[in-house]
Every structure is written in structure tokens, then in C-alpha cells.
Amino acid sequence: MTTDTTTSATATEPSPAGTTGAFPDGFLWGVAFAANQVEGGFDQGGKGLSQADVIPYRTAGDYVDISALMKVSDAEIATAVASPGTAGYPKRSGSDFFGHWEEDVDLFAEMGLKALRMSIAWSRIFPNGNDAEPNEEGLLFYERLFTRLREKGIDPVVTMSHYEMPLHLVTEYGGWTSREVVGFFERYARTIVGRYTGLVRYWLTFNEINTTIIESYTGGGVIEREPAPGVDPRQAGYQALHHQFVASALATRIVHELDPAAQVGCMLARMSHYPASSDPADIVKAQFDNNMNLFHTDVQVRGRYSGTVRRFWRDQGITVVMEPGDEELLAANTVDFLSFSYYMSLVSSVSPEKYGATGGNLFSTIKNPYLATTEWGWHFDPEGLRYVLNDLWDRYQVPLFIVENGLGATDVLEGSAVDAAHDGTDTRRVHDDYRIDYYVKHLREVREAIADGVNLLGYTAWGGLDIISASTSQMTKRYGVIYVDADDTGTGSYDRVRKDSFYWYQKLAATNGAVLDEA
Numbered sequence: 001m002t003t004d005t006t007t008s009a010t011a012t013e014p015s016p017a018g019t020t021g022a023f024p025d026g027f028l029w030g031v032a033f034a035a036n037q038v039e040g041g042f043d044q045g046g047k048g049l050s051q052a053d054v055i056p057y058r059t060a061g062d063y064v065d066i067s068a069l070m071k072v073s074d075a076e077i078a079t080a081v082a083s084p085g086t087a088g089y090p091k092r093s094g095s096d097f098f099g100h101w102e103e104d105v106d107l108f109a110e111m112g113l114k115a116l117r118m119s120i121a122w123s124r125i126f127p128n129g130n131d132a133e134p135n136e137e138g139l140l141f142y143e144r145l146f147t148r149l150r151e152k153g154i155d156p157v158v159t160m161s162h163y164e165m166p167l168h169l170v171t172e173y174g175g176w177t178s179r180e181v182v183g184f185f186e187r188y189a190r191t192i193v194g195r196y197t198g199l200v201r202y203w204l205t206f207n208e209i210n211t212t213i214i215e216s217y218t219g220g221g222v223i224e225r226e227p228a229p230g231v232d233p234r235q236a237g238y239q240a241l242h243h244q245f246v247a248s249a250l251a252t253r254i255v256h257e258l259d260p261a262a263q264v265g266c267m268l269a270r271m272s273h274y275p276a277s278s279d280p281a282d283i284v285k286a287q288f289d290n291n292m293n294l295f296h297t298d299v300q301v302r303g304r305y306s307g308t309v310r311r312f313w314r315d316q317g318i319t320v321v322m323e324p325g326d327e328e329l330l331a332a333n334t335v336d337f338l339s340f341s342y343y344m345s346l347v348s349s350v351s352p353e354k355y356g357a358t359g360g361n362l363f364s365t366i367k368n369p370y371l372a373t374t375e376w377g378w379h380f381d382p383e384g385l386r387y388v389l390n391d392l393w394d395r396y397q398v399p400l401f402i403v404e405n406g407l408g409a410t411d412v413l414e415g416s417a418v419d420a421a422h423d424g425t426d427t428r429r430v431h432d433d434y435r436i437d438y439y440v441k442h443l444r445e446v447r448e449a450i451a452d453g454v455n456l457l458g459y460t461a462w463g464g465l466d467i468i469s470a471s472t473s474q475m476t477k478r479y480g481v482i483y484v485d486a487d488d489t490g491t492g493s494y495d496r497v498r499k500d501s502f503y504w505y506q507k508l509a510a511t512n513g514a515v516l517d518e519a
């Protein structure tokens, strides 16, 4: 063991917390949300129905099997299509960003944000997805929004597809299992990149692209149906995923062609798997689970499928149809940066029955005895974020971007809009110190990773505003630093109220992270 005089620690330990550098100048502090969860205006401005507009509100039991809440059946879609209005379909009203966007952009500017990660609703541009011409009203909505953001010094970081596609492509084409949808997406990408050249400098193709094989309706618009005899039920998800990889490569080529000054990234729900024990069998299982998560970025950053997933297909009898030239296209059109969401870590074991289970983002996992969990059962693991950042940087050596991280919690609104006891002033407040604590703990680990040498472009906290939850369709699973006065039934004024975390985040951006030393 050697002692390195340049640091106080011995060579075998990570630099102790606190001996850290700072966030780079120009770090992109921001917030993030998705059109299907925030916009509303589902039947306004020429928008067509999307796959998210037919997901009904369901009260859930223990939130362990989340995916049951996220998919819909043919019968449910038929009922939804026949149901006018927003009642019972929370994503139809979202947080009414469609009606409040100017006020919201002013709030983001007041926070001193440098970035807003958001998505475009494909069915606001092509209502049915296969329309000959785009919807000009939709194009104009985002043009005005992006222009206003840039005027305020806020970079839009735009996801082309965030858990939604036109419903027509789901019901008439089978979603992303159809090769034709690749062509419709290519036209959509060419239309939006062409229109917003110079306004949008950061593009993401598919949100959490690994969702498509976990929850195929949400990720790929694939309605769960009985597979043909002898066909693995997971095959539809892998086929849809391959089509998305091809579409992502085509969109990447379009950005590089139409707007070389812009950058395009992929987006992964990074779920790091820790072995439950030092049993080599658990170690190998965790390595496999991590590689089955990371093969998605292997394709989009390295340009090829990994041996792990190819062997998995062989062993499971899963056939993915690739057309001539697909692999060359993937290899020639890799992304400029890697973005990811981080909410928690997971645990792997060859004998999971030995351990209890807990909820998670998209699926449940073995309970980690070293970690606390959130109200929704998600592991609370700030150090895991430092681990993930170093792991991704070492594996790919491309710039990284944390585009989702945050705490879903049931906030309490105190005070009233017109408080008689205070001269009728608005005394509404949300004291969410637990959310500030969450950011502090995670961002300190981010700062450590930057000191470890990780190249990180920015951090966009999930929510910004309170929005409809992707998994549970609740408004009351709140992530924002801005409270939205609405409940799970969509009842409320939709007023915006700055939470205590709003002011803390404002300081975070203003001090480029130095406020982390205060808490």
C-alpha cells in the first residue's frame, strides 16, 4: 500500500467528502418535465390524442407493481376515446402548462435557471402521426415557448419523445413494433429540428429508452396482447426498441445535418444494481443486470449491441428483425452526450426470495438494508449517484447530463390565497425542507464526481412544477419546487405557489452550487 502525499487519504480510498472542487462555469442548472405530464390542453391547438391521454386515473395499492398502472388495454382505450373532457384522465389536463406557460417561464427566469428540459408532444405536431402536413398551431406553440426561454437566457433541452406518441400510431400500427413508425418519426424529427434550428441547442431522442422492454406501452406504445404460439411475450418490446434505436440514429443524423451547432443525446433510466452479497453468484448477477441496463447506451454511444444482450436473445429465443444497413446506421450515428435519470439504486441476487422487496421507478427491487426509502418506497441513495457518474464516464468518456433527479412527496400547502388574518394577502406556503435536503445530499455527491474528473454538462431537477406522475397519474406525488394548486381529480385553481425549495434552488443557481456548503 503506497501513501500519496498529494492527498490526505491513502491511495486505496476515494477522496473524502468535502475536499472537492466546484461546478464548472456555465453549468446548466435547470428543471425538467414532460409534455404528457405538464402541458394539458389535450384537445386544443389542433393536438391529436396521444397514448398518454387514454391512461385512466387508478388508485394503486402498495405501488410495488407500478407497471400495472401504466399500461392500458384495447377496451380501456375504446372507453377513453369515447370520453370527452379531462375527467378521469389526469394527463389530459396535466398542470395546464399550455395555459400558464408564460407565467411559468417567468418563474423559471426568476429562479435564474440556465436550462429547461422539456418534451414536444408528437401529436401536437402530427395529430395522427402519419399526417401529410404538420399542424402549424403546434409548431408555433413551441416556437414561441423556445423563443421566450432563450430571451430569458434559458436553454431548452428538448426530448423528441417522452412516453408519448400519437394514439393513431398505437391503435392502427401497433406502436413501435411497426417499422413504418420509424419513417413517421424521421419526418417528425426533420420537421422539428428544421423549424427550431438555432433555438434548440440540446436535443434528446427517446426518454428512458430502456422503458420499452420494461413497460412496453409507456415506452413503445405497444398494447399488451397474447403473443402468437411459441413467441416470447418480450419479443414485441425488443423489436419496438430496435426500431427506436434506428429512429434515434436517424434523428441524430438529422440534427448533425440540419444544425451542426446543436448537440444530441440519448437518455437512459440509469438503474445501478448492487449485488445483495459477496457471493460470486450475486456479483455476476448484478453485473448482468447492469449490462442489461447499459446495453441501451452501448448502442447509442458506442454504436453497437453488446454481447450480453445478443446472448440473452439467443438463450431466450427472442428474434429481433433488423433490416440491411441498420447496424451500419447505428454505428455511424452515435450521440454527442449521454443523459440519464437517477432516482435510486437497485439490488440483485440469484436468490431474491431471501430478501424483502420495495417499490421503484418502473419496477420493484430487493430492499437494501443500508438505505432508507421514500414515501413511494424508492431507495434513497445519494452516494449511488457519484458511483453512477464515475461508472458512466469511465465506460463511455462522453459528456454526461443529469436530466432527472428529485423527490416525489405529498407536500402540505399552508396559508390561503386571500388571508383575512393578513389583510387579504396570499399567505400560501409549502415548507419542503425534506426536498432541499434531498437536493443537497445528491448534489454534494455530484460535486464529488466532478472532482473525480467526470465531465458533466448540467443538472435538471425533475418536475420544476408539480406535474402528473408518470407511473401513478397522481398530482399529489409532487416533485416540483413550484406548487400547483390541483388535486388528483384535476380540481383546483392551478395557481402556482413558490415552495421553500424554490428559493433554495434560486440560490443554488445564483451561486453555481456554492450554497451546498451552507446547508
Ligand code: BGP
Binding pocket: 034, 037, 163, 207, 208, 269, 341, 361, 404, 408, 462, 468, 469, 470, 471, 472, 477
Ligand atoms: C421517470 C420519467 C419521468 C418521471 C419520473 C418520476 O421515469 O422519465 O417521466 O415521471 O420518472 O416518476 P413518477 O412520475 O412515476 O414518480
